[in-house]
Amino acid sequence: VDLILLIGIGAGDPDHLTLQAVKALRRTDVIVLLDKDDEPARLRRALIADHAPHARTIQIEDPPRVRGQVEQWRRQRGDLVERVVREEPGTGAFLVWGDPSLYDGHIALVEDLQTRGLSFDYEVIPGISAASALAAAHKLTLTRTGQPVTITTGRKLAEADGDALVMLDGDQAFERVTDDVEIFWGAYLSTPHELLISGRLEDVRKEISRTRAQAREQHGWMFDTYLLRRCGS
Numbered sequence: 410v411d412l413i414l415l416i417g418i419g420a421g422d423p424d425h426l427t428l429q430a431v432k433a434l435r436r437t438d439v440i441v442l443l444d445k446d447d448e449p450a451r452l453r454r455a456l457i458a459d460h461a462p463h464a465r466t467i468q469i470e471d472p473p474r475v476r477g478q479v480e481q482w483r484r485q486r487g488d489l490v491e492r493v494v495r496e497e498p499g500t501g502a503f504l505v506w507g508d509p510s511l512y513d514g515h516i517a518l519v520e521d522l523q524t525r526g527l528s529f530d531y532e533v534i535p536g537i538s539a540a541s542a543l544a545a546a547h548k549l550t551l552t553r554t555g556q557p558v559t560i561t562t563g564r565k566l567a568e569a570d571g572d573a574l575v576m577l578d579g580d581q582a583f584e585r586v587t588d589d590v591e592i593f594w595g596a597y598l599s600t601p602h603e604l605l606i607s608g609r610l611e612d613v614r615k616e617i618s619r620t621r622a623q624a625r626e627q628h629g630w631m632f633d634t635y636l637l638r639r640c641g642s
């Protein structure tokens with residue numbers, strides 16, 4: 410591969426694909442698929458069928474992820490991708506969920522490949538992130554008038570002050586927030602299963618927890634994002 414395209418594919422709706430992404434898919438010869446047989450993998454396959462049916466796809470079996478050994482996992486995954494980059498001719502692409510700039514490892518992966526002495530160029534094509542999908546669904550301005558907002562994870566939420574946009578919350582960090590805040594919560598945004606709840610956190614906290622648990626049970630997976638907005642500021 411002499412060119413790698415990191416293509417942001419949006420957060421769930423096949424129509425999130427930008428024209429730039431569609432054009433990038435058209436000039437792709439080989440698409441590397443990293444994930445298992447989950448919901449995002451299904452969207453990727455549908456996008457390939459619609460926009461890059463000519464491309465070869467190479468499925469890479471993600472190495473098992475051992476807690477606390479992220480570096481080793483990264484290296485092993487890098488080894489597998491390196492082989493593809495060395496062996497395949499033409500333009501390669503990764504279909505990146507949402508936008509490559511938010512909680513995503515593809516740019517780091519490609520930078521790592523470059524330190525291994527492979528010579529290729531790469532381009533990043535932005536996509537609609539879950540943050541944008543959440544804001545649109547609730548008709549929100551994330552930054553209000555000139556205000557900052559912290560993009561953070563459930564695990565680091567306690568360290569944020571001011572408004573916070575929370576992604577990657579495996580364990581319902583909003584349940585432990587005691588400040589007076591409004592929450593704008595969205596799960597499976599931009600998909601047919603989209604769920605939206607908003608209100609004063611103390612009023613809707615239980616409803617969100619219940620809805621989240623039921624939906625996870627029903628669908629077997631959960632993707633949610635939320636904005637916490639301080640009241641009175």
Ligand SMILES: C[S@@+](CC[C@H](N)C(=O)[O-])C[C@H]1O[C@@H](n2cnc3c(N)ncnc32)[C@H](O)[C@@H]1O
Pocket residue numbers: 420421506507508509510511512513537538539540542575576577578595596597598599600632633634
């Ligand atoms: C590994 S991060 C990837 C984020 C992605 N790069 C983006 O720009 O949206 C995965 C997290 O994104 C959020 N997310 C992604 N898609 C979502 C969706 N359709 N609905 C709700 N949250 C979503 C969730 O917080 C999930 O835990």
